[in-house]
Amino acid sequence: MPEAEYNATELMIINAARLLKDGDQVFVGVGIPNLACNLARRTHAPKLQMIYEAGVIGARPNRLPLSIGDPTLVSGALSVCSMFEVFSLYLQRGNIDVGFLGGAQIDQYGNINATVIGDYFHPKVRLPGSGGSMEIAAWANRCYIITPHQIRRFPARVDFHTSAGFLEGGDARAKTGVRGAGPQAVVTNLGILKPDANGELVLAALHPGCTYEQVQANTGWPLKQAEQLEYTAAPGAEELRILREELDPQRIYI
Amino acid sequence: MPEAEYNATELMIINAARLLKDGDQVFVGVGIPNLACNLARRTHAPKLQMIYEAGVIGARPNRLPLSIGDPTLVSGALSVCSMFEVFSLYLQRGNIDVGFLGGAQIDQYGNINATVIGDYFHPKVRLPGSGGSMEIAAWANRCYIITPHQIRRFPARVDFHTSAGFLEGGDARAKTGVRGAGPQAVVTNLGILKPDANGELVLAALHPGCTYEQVQANTGWPLKQAEQLEYTAAPGAEELRILREELDPQRIYI
Amino acid sequence: MSKLTSLSEAIRQHVHDGDLVYAAGFTHLIPFAAGHEIIRQGIKDLILARATPDLIYDQMVAAGCARKVIFSYSGNPGVGSLKWLRDGIQNGSLEWEEYSHFGMISRLQAGASGLPFMPMRQTGALDLEKANPLYRRVQDPYGGEDVVVVPALHPDVAIVHVQRADSEGNAHIWGILGEQREAAFAAKRVILTAEEIVDEDIIRSDPNRTLIPSLVVSAVCHVPWCAHPSYTQGYYDRDNDFYLRWEEISKDEASVKAYLDEWVYGVKDRAEYLEKLGKETQERLKPGVRLSAPVNYGSY
């Protein structure tokens, strides 16, 4: 493996991009997920389509969007609809293949907290709240989470269920009847966690140079390993070139 | 009263127009209601606005519209929305002042049948059905009915409640909680019926030359008279001129 | 990825015996050419759903394509009745399911939104609610009046005509919108017919006008004059003469057969129909030009 230089953000973006399939309809936010989608489009998934919760379908931005509602997403897009329409006709209707999620805490069963640290009514730290993530986590066919691997971000149980992963595990999610399959991968700077048959996040892959012990030390529950632990390929030169030269030349996110 | 010549349709249109107020937002069909609205706009109600169930707001047609969805209603209109939107944002929301209704049968309490003569499941004569009239009768602030006065059109009870007038009378309509005040007048070629305090249609006005006996002979229930029976003014020369020369010069409806 | 195909191929692939078909359009953009192709292909036992069945469903019923209709107003708009639907209902040969307009389009809205049902306020008129067991009631959990609800409708196939689309099926629609969009999002498969196939750049120049995205479209067919004798805003007027004539034609079986033989079975496709219709009629129905004022999206 050549020793290409890359940072943690680049590593996460590139590994997230690799999870996307050609033709995926992706509900996407700005920043890292946006870069992952654009990277996938320029490599293995040219027919991937980006849908923004602001109601923009098939954006073709001329510059790196700085907010979820950046005007560059609108000019030259295929379609623009209202927020109610994008949540009902696209997301709730089941037209979204992939949703990206983030949050302050992700737990053992892939549940996310983006609402509050501490008690909801007497918050220790008040976070921004759900936005669309409650619905994205439930209704997109599959979801991905991208986050740095730090122990405070990976507690065994989240303080608040902003959006549903596999709840308490087992068939808890299936029993709610929500249509989407839930979080399929958590991409971090150390590796990739994936749910096992019980909905518990286990270590599925390690990035180059990372160890199980390192991941366990940054995870708040006894972390199982997948039966077939994998090792991700290091970011390729071409992936890095596209990311650095074409997608974020000013290094705003990377 | 000068003996201007006019026919029954002109008489009904002109009397219906007089019931409209300046600034009324009117949910209107083609034909006679459309002509009544346009006549009102050119006489005492210049700010009256016409809204079509096809989703057209503030039409400014260049020619007499021949169907409820005539393209001349769209070109130059103020706004066009979907059918779901016009029924929800305008009608159900309570933004419509006046609705016009028609049907094969109108009964003693202003209920309308536009669905079926005979049994619903074994129809003697199958009629077109509700269209939007079920909602218009319920949710427009007030409704008007324009119809020729014939005994078969005015039974004591309709065979089928396509849209609600005052139901069985008394507080029956109020108890359903529907927002609109219900039918406020039935304009015929003989006179005008209006609901009394009990919701029963009574003779409120006679057109020139018409008599109570004539109206009763064409009405399927013992017809009461309003305490203050009125006599409508004959169609004026200017009303007739506008109707014949400007609104329907080819005499398609009149 | 282009989804362009001929209308006959699209019908063959996406409309099957017994399907629930929703050919959309409230007086505007009614896809007559698709109805005629269904008749030509002899497809049977269809459930034909439309707020306003219009002449096209009367023709399809007359041609023996349908076993059931779902509707909210069954008339010849501005003219009279639809004889074949009416007789079929009266003599029991045609099943039917009936709503008010708002009930009907609320079924599509629920289907398009991925909801199991849509609520609406009570109307005080109970007879249709009693006659159609799919009307139900739900308590308002905030203490108000009960609401009436109708279940989601998911047509097997929606047929939607539009002014212009790109080859992938991203479509601009203007003028009366009827239930075009709701039908497209509610259906399992969508056949999109368009007056014009345009470059993607035209679509992308005005994304707010794109009411139907490629995402929900199964096939795109270039079918000029698809809606005749109905109309397409900006392209041609309604052929009101034909709407009046159908009142006569539909009166007896022989004249209907003669009409179908001449105008449906007797032509291969809409191009032949159009040729047969003649330049003079086309000219008569062409409107003058009245363009929208442009808007600036800005280059960012």
Add this chain to the structure above:
Amino acid sequence: MSKLTSLSEAIRQHVHDGDLVYAAGFTHLIPFAAGHEIIRQGIKDLILARATPDLIYDQMVAAGCARKVIFSYSGNPGVGSLKWLRDGIQNGSLEWEEYSHFGMISRLQAGASGLPFMPMRQTGALDLEKANPLYRRVQDPYGGEDVVVVPALHPDVAIVHVQRADSEGNAHIWGILGEQREAAFAAKRVILTAEEIVDEDIIRSDPNRTLIPSLVVSAVCHVPWCAHPSYTQGYYDRDNDFYLRWEEISKDEASVKAYLDEWVYGVKDRAEYLEKLGKETQERLKPGVRLSAPVNYGSY
């Protein structure tokens, strides 16, 4: 009938102490000028509702206008947090009521439609449903899963910024539509601000673009650059520098006071603000021209 008035007059007439205000706009068309005018007029005890409170509500909270916020995402989009909202919630000085995005806009959709509530599918995440008693459940009368419902929201006043409107308030909007239309139809009163007041003929040239009709509008105000530092598609870009700077300004009371003194209390109206902003900034934020392809409505 013209409804044109100054923004200060419109706020004076339509926004009162204690009102529930919905200043609409999802990242786009956020009516900063109206928020500043509310601050200038010293209006108090407002309930501020918005899916995404954005900087404008943070400023209004900082200025002491609000007693409660209703929201679904309380952050500085793409930048960070909204300090004054966050601190108000953390220290108990600000009441709050919280939804997901879809819950929040479904409340407006119900209000706009005259419905008592809107249903949505379950999401599996129950904590917010438990924390906010206005989330309720309703049985699906067709035998499926229970649905979650939220009640109609009827703001006392909605403030909606648009690109162009006629003097009666018929408005064209393009670009990101957010919840502009739903807010206008849901509210009891509507203040419409517009970048341009245009002749009615411009509006009538493209009726499908008119998302807000005069019918629901109480006052029309001509306010160029109303949305700065947010943006108006086709007119000016988002002033991202200010979004970054607010992160700093909002950190302590003194710098907020200095900001308000200079940019809100220190100017009479948006025209003065704009002059103070300067030509250079305005030029920097102006996009190039990118026009929509026209459509032909036809002259009938």
